[in-house]
Amino acid sequence: MSDQLKKGLEGVLVAESSLSYIDGDAGKLVYRGYDIEDLARNASFEEVLYLLWNGELPTEEQLAEFSDGLSEEQAIDQSVIDTLAALAEADERPMAALRTGVSMLSATEPEPDADPEDLDAARRKGRRIVAKIPTILGAYDRLRRGEEPLDPDPSLSYAGNFLYMLTGEQPTDVAEETFDMALTLHADHGLNASTFTAMVIGSTYADVYSSLTGGVGALSGPLHGGANQDVIETLLELDESGQDPLEWVKEQTEQGRRIPGWGHRVYNVKDPRARILQAKLEDLSEESGETKWLDYTSAIETYLTEEKNLPEKGIAPNVDYYSGAVYYQLGIPIDMYTPIFAMARCGGWLAHVLEYQEDNRLIRPRGRYVGAEDRTVTPIDER
Missing domain, CATH: 1.10.230.10 (Cytochrome P450-Terp, domain 2)
Structure with missing residues (x-):
């Protein structure tokens, strides 16, 4: 076992993945073999989610079923809205509100007792979270502006629906296409800090609510998502x-x-x-x-x-x-930029957790001890 210290795990290989590849010298990013520019220009964000979670791009029939499934899961429980309203009253930061909202979703999970090693159940749970994040963010922003949250519009795309729930207006074609592409560009990027955090949590077989909430927490740091x-x-x-x-x-x-x-x-x-x-x-x-x-x-x-x-x-x-x-x-409030990053990246977090759990091993690195040695306890009345 090597005793070489790698601060920040710089250059350390901890897992194999077929999800994304980065060539930093050539300026290249690939999702499952597809160049990012090809995907961004020729596939919707829903198609990219399907690709990350299933390994292949969907057929028209598969995409319709997948998109309908996301739309059916977009609504959030009134208890979540009430909590978001309380957070808005307290002027909570949007990333903190998102972290709380994602964690709360588990209270209304229809499969709470699913086997933690059941990857199909984990995928369904993750899909629900990904579907609801735009609704959480749209509701929170409107609540803090003194406006009522809008119900999701199932006729709109994932990107278009978020812009609608945020602004109350149907986005233009250019705005919707631009935001859809932005989501695709942020969907995955190797083992960055938030993805690795989600994987570490997932390696314990904690549920995906814990993993994805952890991802939000990691992304909120200014060295990563801001x-x-x-x-x-x-x-x-x-x-x-x-x-x-x-x-x-x-x-x-x-x-x-x-x-x-x-x-x-x-x-x-x-x-x-x-x-x-x-x-x-x-x-x-x-x-x-x-x-x-x-x-x-x-x-x-x-x-x-x-x-x-x-x-x-x-x-x-x-x-x-x-x-x-x-x-x-696009008219998006500045402090919503990092939450949008989380909205896009959540699908990537889920994909990495599921992929790692296919051949799971608890992630448990070592730390080098540099503290004091050979100390003895002095009785408390003599200290």
Whole structure:
């Protein structure tokens, strides 16, 4: 057994997976053998969920049955709505509200006593959670704005229904397509912190409510899920300054500031998901006539990708750099960006838990002890 310490499990292989593959040098992301750009442009998020959970893309008949199953599970119990209302009254953070909401769903689970090793039952439970997350988020945002939650519309796609429950309006085709693609781009990304957290919990055969709640908790940390919010807040700062974006970014970098949305633990070149969202930001800008967010991101990218301006080699835009601007253009509240990340990634968490449990072994790493030795207890009256 190796005693080599790997902080953060850097470079450590802990499992095999057929779900997603990342080539950080080539800027490539693959789900079950399909390039992410091919999937994002030619398959719906529902198709991608089916692919992750079942290994193959669905036929038309399979997709219709699968989508109908998701739609049938979208409603949430009044007890969950009441709890969300109390959290909204307390001004709770949306990610914390989502964590509580997902955990609460187990109270109304129709298969509470299913064998924890029954992977089909776990898949059904996971599908219910994935179906209900948009409803939880839409309800919470409306409740905190003093508005009544909207019932899910089964005639809409997963992406379109979320935008409807959030805004109360049917999304445009461009908005729905853009958001659907964004969900696909965030659905899976190897053994990141939240996915690994869900797998660790799943390896104990805790139920999927525990695993997916744990995933939400891990994603809520600013080192994992909050960068897209940082990006738009930075762009808003630029907008409020009234400065030319090139002059602004030059001034910021000369002061040693790192621009959020740049650099990735895995990618050494531009994140392939960023390329796709950049194109969708162009579509949204053309439809709305509002181009400044595209102008800002493009100007900053142009400046930073000139070699002499890079803070270090291997720094390039990641998915958060463009997703922040895309969500803002869609009218989504800024503090909902990370919960949306969770909504997309939940399907990936479930897929990894189910895959790992097919050949399960309790995940139990070691830690190297560096504390004191050979101590003896002094009687309490002598300390």
